[in-house]
Amino acid sequence: MNDITNQTIEKAANGDIDAFELIYRKCCSFVHNVAFRIVTTQDDAEEVTQEVFISVYRNLKNFRFNASFKTWIYRITINTAVNLSKKWDRNRRREVSFDESEMAVAGRSGTDASVEKQDQDAYIASLLNQLNEDQKVCLILRSIEGLSYAEIADVLNININTVRTRIKRGREKLLNFKKEVMNNEV
Amino acid sequence: MKCSEIQDLILTDYIDGEVNESTKRKIEECIEGCEECRAFFEAVQSTGSDPFEALERKTPSDNVWLNIKENITRPASEQKVYFLDTVKQTFEPFINFRMPAFVLTAVVLLFVMMNVFPINKDDNQVAYVHSEQELEYLAFLTDDEEEDDLGEYVEVIEEYFL
Numbered sequence: 001m002n003d004i005t006n007q008t009i010e011k012a013a014n015g016d017i018d019a020f021e022l023i024y025r026k027c028c029s030f031v032h033n034v035a036f037r038i039v040t041t042q043d044d045a046e047e048v049t050q051e052v053f054i055s056v057y058r059n060l061k062n063f064r065f066n067a068s069f070k071t072w073i074y075r076i077t078i079n080t081a082v083n084l085s086k087k088w089d090r091n092r093r094r095e096v097s098f099d100e101s102e103m104a105v106a107g108r109s110g111t112d113a114s115v116e117k118q119d120q121d122a123y124i125a126s127l128l129n130q131l132n133e134d135q136k137v138c139l140i141l142r143s144i145e146g147l148s149y150a151e152i153a154d155v156l157n158i159n160i161n162t163v164r165t166r167i168k169r170g171r172e173k174l175l176n177f178k179k180e181v182m183n184n185e186v
Numbered sequence: 187m188k189c190s191e192i193q194d195l196i197l198t199d200y201i202d203g204e205v206n207e208s209t210k211r212k213i214e215e216c217i218e219g220c221e222e223c224r225a226f227f228e229a230v231q232s233t234g235s236d237p238f239e240a241l242e243r244k245t246p247s248d249n250v251w252l253n254i255k256e257n258i259t260r261p262a263s264e265q266k267v268y269f270l271d272t273v274k275q276t277f278e279p280f281i282n283f284r285m286p287a288f289v290l291t292a293v294v295l296l297f298v299m300m301n302v303f304p305i306n307k308d309d310n311q312v313a314y315v316h317s318e319q320e321l322e323y324l325a326f327l328t329d330d331e332e333e334d335d336l337g338e339y340v341e342v343i344e345e346y347f348l
Binding site: 017020021024028029032033036042045046049050053054057058117120123124127139142143144148149164167168170171172174175177178 | 194197198199202204229230232233234235237238239241242243244245246247249250251253254255257258259
């Protein structure tokens with residue numbers, strides 16, 4: 001990611017598709033990964049990834065080189081994923097409701113390893129679903145992407161103490177959620 | 187440092203490696219010596235930290251790049267259609283779902299704006315005319331010549347009666 005030069009960005013901004021493909025190859029993994037944790041399905045994450053890179057391509061000329069390119073792409077990813085997630089949630093809420101847990105179990109297929117991965121993804125999604133959008137984004141950037149508090153503040157354009165507060169509130173919710181689950185099991 | 191402060195730091199800066207060495211040492215001493223803080227640390231680790239570590243990184247399929255490439259190399263005329271679609275999609279939620287709230291908010295805002303910033307372009311002119319008339323009136327009251335004329339007039343009437 002860090003080896004994307006200013007020259008590559010300038011070339012891509014001037015319509016060089018090969019330069020833009022290089023940017024895509026370097027960044028698609030973290031863009032898709034963040035998108036997947038926000039929208040929770042592979043298909044939706046791919047649609048978000050697509051929208052993000054189309055948006056990046058169209059706005060490359062507006063990119064200011066004094067900012068970090070990675071931070072800029074993270075910001076576009078978060079905005080696109082959150083907006084599309086809200087839009088899709090509204091549309092899906094109007095459709096026939098179904099029991100998500102039953103659907104998740106019914107959707108399991110494949111080898112033991114792949115089932116385990118599906119379970120892990122479902123567990124992470126159930127944890128993140130306990131949080132509001134702000135807390136979810138901060139925890140994804142911190143705990144999954146490994147960004148520092150200062151980097152998260154930069155991506156979201158907020159104060160570092162706001163990042164700290166959102167992470168604290170988010171983890172408190174997760175602790176309470178786990179307590180509730182354990183009490184229900186007992 | 188109190189246990190509640192230690193636990194606040196465990197929940198954020200300590201678990202995320204954002205504390206300095208001396209604070210880190212104090213927290214670790216408390217985790218070692220205080221049963222409540224140790225239990226709290228273990229709970230935070232098992233719920234708020236461990237599940238998110240070493241997760242499999244997701245990667246997009248090859249089709250994603252092909253779709254992006256097709257989209258960005260599309261002729262300008264077709265991209266214009268895409269732009270209009272995007273605008274339509276952007277405003278769709280407002281049109282479909284938030285129309286009453288949107289209209290109500292707009293009406294309230296308009297009402298507030300009209301009261302806070304009343305539009306009356308003639309205000310200054312009216313004030314100007316008023317002040318000019320007032321000045322003329324004041325000038326008339328204090329004009330010596332006028333007073334003299336009036337005085338002469340009174341004298342003539344007095345003479346007539348006498």
